[in-house]
Amino acid sequence: MVAIKAPRGVRDILPDESWKWAYVLEVASEVADLFGYREVYLPIFEDTALFARGIGDTTDVVEKEMYTFTDRSGRSLTLRPEATASMVRCYLEHGMQRERQPAKLWCSGPMFRYERPQKGRYRQFWQLDFEAIGVQDPMVDVETVALSLELFRRLGLSNLEVMVNSVGCPRCRPTYREKLKAYLAPHLDELCDSCRARFERNPLRTLDCKEEGCIEITQGAPDVVEHLCEECRSHFDQFLNGLEAIRASYRLNKRLVRGLDYYTKTAFEVTSGKLGAQNAVCGGGRYDHLAEAIGGPFTPGVGFAAGIERVILSMEEEGASFGERPSIDAFVVTAEASARPKAVSFLHELRRNGLRCDMDYAGKGMRGQLKAASSSGARFACILGSEELSRGAVAVKDLSSGEQREFPLERAAEMLKTILQGQAGG
RNA sequence: GUGGACGUAGCUCAACUGGUCAGAGCACUGGACUGUGGCUCCAGGGGCUGGGGGUUCAAGUCCCCUCGUCCACCCCA
Incomplete structure (x- = not known):
């Protein structure tokens, strides 16, 4: 028995498994090349404010899941819970707006969230992160989805479902938010505890609730997509048309509300039918105001992150190939x-x-x-x-x-x- | 953070209602085969039964605490 064991929720990737990781990363790198994404290596910890402002301080991630510590000089630092905020920070810090737009960047590495471990959910987990920063063209949103699908296709995943939605923008979301609240108000005491809490802070999230009662109530709730402003509506239509153009099969999921505040317009998620409760194999969307939230100029962007552990689990469940296992001559x-x-x-x-x-x-x-x-x-x-x-x-x-x-x-x-x-x- | 299941050699698991119960298979090491692997057979090393406390003449087996794993909620990758 070893005296000291790995902390809760983290694990060692042993040789029996590590070659599979290498394969996934290799395929990711090829697909990135194919789509014109260039790799960056980002720090694993950042100024805590980057995440607090970028992700939104009412989100679960920031409220209760961050690994935050103070270094010897008293600075508050945080192990990154996701990569998008870091990527945008990197873009701004290095003045990439001066280059050809959008800047298409990708990276891979560990993320950290203090959560109860579960199948496909760890406190240190790996993501592949792809971001296209600098333009608002909905065709980039389409390309983002196309990239994720091509990645999964090459990895041999087939039992997937793509869900898309639009969550509006700062112009139309407040109106919708009020309409939704007005609709929910009379049902307030029928909602579950967490939804009652969401009502004030983030009413959109009630749409995402899995409680029977809440699902029933929100069934008749006003529809996000029906309340988009003209710009968001047009963006969403073009996005959906683009998906048709690449013949991607997708499902419109009006209840798809991403948990991070920075999302605007496009939201999407790919789930694997082969996983348990933690079935999202990748998730992402557009975040046109993230850069401003962290103190930069208006800089639109769109991207997604895929969880490597979940990708590998799905591949194993589907019997997908990991290429040739390294051996000796x-x-x-x-x-x-x-x-x-x-x-x-x-x-x-x-x-x-x-x-x-x-x-x-x-x-x-x-x-x-x-x-x-x-x-x-x-x-x-x-x-x-x-x-x-x-x-x-x-x-x-x-x-x-x-x-x-x-x-x-x-x-x-x-x-x-x-x-x-x-x-x-x- | 909440609820439930579980925790015995490196791995997969045995041990009836507490009483030679600390075992098997795989893996590992050595041998049968003194210069030829994979098969077979034999032998060996390795566990303070996750940790701590309690009940009892006696606990892997019962109780409590703790740590961890798994499943679900929450949330997401």
Whole structure:
């Protein structure tokens, strides 16, 4: 038993799993390239005010889920709960408005939220984050959705549902908000506790409630989409037309209200039918006033984040491929311990030729070394025996067929490389 | 933060109503096979039964606390 264990809600990604992560990140990187998104590496902690102002201080994330601490100089810092605010901060800080717009950026990395852990929900979790900052064109919203769908398509996810909605803007939302409140007011005592609390602070969120009673009440509530201002209405129509144009199947979900304050106009979420309660595999939308909230000039933007843990869980549930699991080409074996220096130099030679290989360092006998070769998954065992060495040769055994041949020691690396490349090529 | 289930070797799990119950399989190590793996057989290492307290002649088994996991709520990725 180890004395100190990993804190609650965080976990180690072990080798049996890490190669799957590498695959997802590789595919994400390819798709980013394909869509013209450039990668950035952002800090994992930021000034607390960035999130408090950017995300909104009445949101659950800011109110009760942040890992906030004071550093030695007394500054309040917070482990990022999401990446969008950081991305916009990065854009503003580096004056990217001077470049061609929109700035299309992506990043990946861990996010932190203090929540009760659950399947697909951790306190440290990884996201892929894609943001297009600087323009209001609804076609960018379409491209954002298209990017997420292409990413999931390449990852082999099929059991997905895309939900879209528009949450309006600071011009039309207040009007709608009042209409909604007026509608809800007479039913106030029938709503659940949390919805009563939402009524004042964020009435739109009552639409998102899963309580039977609340769902029933909100059934007849005024419709967000019906109350959009002309600009939002037009934006939403163009967005939906764009989705039709790329033949994306989506579902209009009038109850889709994102939990972060900065969303305007487009909101969307992709859910996986293969997950449990935490089934959102990606979520995002437009945030035209986020930059202003954090002290910058008006800077529209749209983007989304995908949860890597959930993507991988869904892929496993759907039996999707993670590409080829890394393995070894050759395992070097010595018959006598005296040949070990020779083995080390041979191993080095193989590696210089690009062959993935290994040898035993645990002092096993020849039999044990071959067992190790076998369980390592190596294609070949290269056996350095005194007889072979005396003729300047190495015995190369194909571990799947059992066939064994002798190669001249100084040409073995090259010959093995040729054999392996020949197979890779066809 | 709320509710429920659970916590025995690295992993998957046994141990009737508290009484040789601390075990098996897999994995690991070694051997049968003194220079040839995968199969088989044999042997071995490894657990203060998550931690702490209590009840009892006796607790893995009952009670309390705590930590953690899982599921759901909440919320979201």
